[in-house]
Amino acid sequence: MPLTDLMPTHSDILTACGLSEATTSAGSLNVYTPVDGSLIASLATHSVADAEAQIAAAKEAFKSWRLVPAPRRGELVRLLGEELRREKENLGRLVTLECGKIYQEGLGEVQEMIDICDFAVGLSRQLYGLTIASERPGHAMRETWHPMGTCGVITAFNFPVAPWCWNAALALVCGDPVIWKPSEKTPLTALAVQVICERVMADFGDDAPAGLIQTLVGERELGEALTASKDVALISATGSVPMGQAVARDMSTRLGRTILELGGNNAMIVAPSADLEMALRAIVFSAVGTAGQRCTTLRRLIVHEDIYDALIPRLVKAYQGLPIGDPLVDGSLVGPLIDTEAMTAMARALEQAKTEGGTVHGGGQALGDDFPNAAYVHPSIVEMPTQSAIMHHETFAPILYVVKYKDLDEAIALQNDVPQGLSSCIFSTDVRETETFLSAAGSDCGIANVNIGPSGAEIGGAFGGEKETGGGRESGSDAWKAYMRRQTNTINYSRELPLAQGIKFDI
Numbered sequence: 046m047p048l049t050d051l052m053p054t055h056s057d058i059l060t061a062c063g064l065s066e067a068t069t070s071a072g073s074l075n076v077y078t079p080v081d082g083s084l085i086a087s088l089a090t091h092s093v094a095d096a097e098a099q100i101a102a103a104k105e106a107f108k109s110w111r112l113v114p115a116p117r118r119g120e121l122v123r124l125l126g127e128e129l130r131r132e133k134e135n136l137g138r139l140v141t142l143e144c145g146k147i148y149q150e151g152l153g154e155v156q157e158m159i160d161i162c163d164f165a166v167g168l169s170r171q172l173y174g175l176t177i178a179s180e181r182p183g184h185a186m187r188e189t190w191h192p193m194g195t196c197g198v199i200t201a202f203n204f205p206v207a208p209w210c211w212n213a214a215l216a217l218v219c220g221d222p223v224i225w226k227p228s229e230k231t232p233l234t235a236l237a238v239q240v241i242c243e244r245v246m247a248d249f250g251d252d253a254p255a256g257l258i259q260t261l262v263g264e265r266e267l268g269e270a271l272t273a274s275k276d277v278a279l280i281s282a283t284g285s286v287p288m289g290q291a292v293a294r295d296m297s298t299r300l301g302r303t304i305l306e307l308g309g310n311n312a313m314i315v316a317p318s319a320d321l322e323m324a325l326r327a328i329v330f331s332a333v334g335t336a337g338q339r340c341t342t343l344r345r346l347i348v349h350e351d352i353y354d355a356l357i358p359r360l361v362k363a364y365q366g367l368p369i370g371d372p373l374v375d376g377s378l379v380g381p382l383i384d385t386e387a388m389t390a391m392a393r394a395l396e397q398a399k400t401e402g403g404t405v406h407g408g409g410q411a412l413g414d415d416f417p418n419a420a421y422v423h424p425s426i427v428e429m430p431t432q433s434a435i436m437h438h439e440t441f442a443p444i445l446y447v448v449k450y451k452d453l454d455e456a457i458a459l460q461n462d463v464p465q466g467l468s469s470c471i472f473s474t475d476v477r478e479t480e481t482f483l484s485a486a487g488s489d490c491g492i493a494n495v496n497i498g499p500s501g502a503e504i505g506g507a508f509g510g511e512k513e514t515g516g517g518r519e520s521g522s523d524a525w526k527a528y529m530r531r532q533t534n535t536i537n538y539s540r541e542l543p544l545a546q547g548i549k550f551d552i
């Protein structure tokens with residue numbers, strides 16, 4: 046029997062995730078799989094009135110959820126992690142079907158969800174405040190953390206499930222209900238996660254109020270309903286810079302809180318002392334993984350002139366051997382772009398790079414005749430004479446621009462001289478160079494790595510970056526604080542009423 050006969054069909058993948066025919070043919074939002082460009086579902090969408098009803102339900106849920114002890118809230122997230130472990134293969138395959146990343150990366154994304162659940166469960170017993178020394182006798186000061194309110198989560202197509210979970214797992218243990226507005230390109234994975242959450246809430250019992258975890262399927266106006274409502278305390282948004290600017294603008298009119306994780310234009314500096322074998326592997330994974338559609342994708346390679354000729358021809362050769370193809374099939378390393386528009390944007394960027402003096406290796410359509418409606422491309426390496434205009438721009442496609450440098454200060458200046466500030470890295474075995482790169486005068490990004498690529502961050506660290514990347518931090522470290530409100534308490538247990546700063550005010 047040919048291997049393909051053993052592969053689950055598209056509808057098998059949907060039904061394994063609890064998405065029945067009735068759900069997937071209920072409406073007018075067409076969902077196409079980038080795997081072959083075919084229609085896989087037509088979903089019913091929510092209206093703005095539905096969004097308002099969800100916001101009202103979340104407001105009600107908040108009243109009781111904030112009073113559930115945090116470790117008990119952690120139990121809900123523990124159950125979610127357990128269920129995700131059980132569903133890892135099914136959901137990972139659906140991630141692949143819906144957004145086109147290879148199955149290994151689909152599994153990796155679900156693993157990121159599981160990891161952040163584990164992290165949040167531990168955190169649910171560690172939402173620590175402070176005790177602070179008061180300047181007044183018989184007084185105590187402390188800082189406490191309280192639930193914040195409803196958290197709206199807006200996510201992008203390229204990581205359709207993990208960023209929801211970074212936000213939701215933390216928000217839930219912090220006492221906040223969650224409303225999710227996924228990308229209209231990837232609503233099926235969101236619905237599949239919502240199915241899992243419904244099961245988990247039912248298992249958890251009465252402490253989980255209706256309206257605790259909800260999902261809105263549809264277009265932009267649903268996100269706008271979230272940003273418009275004063276009953277949504279916090280919006281965490283992942284996606285493009287224009288989307289983040291719109292969210293920030295709307296939220297600023299009501300001074301609501303935001304966590305923004307927007308574009309990246311991530312670089313690697315390869316220094317003369319670098320281990321080139323390691324660098325080569327890191328470059329290929331971080332530049333072509335997820336077909337160049339991660340916010341952490343390596344987009345700029347800044348190579349010392351002494352090793353340029355030892356590295357770049359090998360890299361070009363490695364690109365030529367990359368297996369491009371169906372992301373559900375074992376062995377493919379490069380799947381399709383999300384849609385043909387993305388392929389057009391890639392072609393346009395390559396044209397501009399050429400007009401700016403670039404030499405293009407690879408690129409253009411791959412497997413075109415097999416799947417006319419899908420967007421398989423050859424990843425590109427573009428040797429650039431200088432870091433010109435196109436290199437300041439994030440094109441969501443596998444294009445790696447390469448420039449030469451002479452000394453480290455110049456390389457760091459190039460690394461920092463773009464509008465975005467998400468992730469960065471250096472390959473070097475010289476501690477003077479690596480520590481300079483990590484110092485205050487080094488990389489200006491939220492993430493700076495040594496001897497690993499810029500993508501594939503673990504959940505334990507805070508994730509996000511500066512400048513046009515938006516400044517937000519999600520996931521590990523103390524990112525949880527953004528989901529809670531801080532309260533400073535001063536308690537007078539004396540029989541006097543001394544004023545701070547020694548002010549006399551006797552009546």
Ligand code: UN1
Pocket residue numbers: 157203204208283338339340341499500501502503
């Ligand atoms: C994204 O592309 O929006 O560090 C997130 C990484 C992944 C997350 C990427 N852990 O590449």
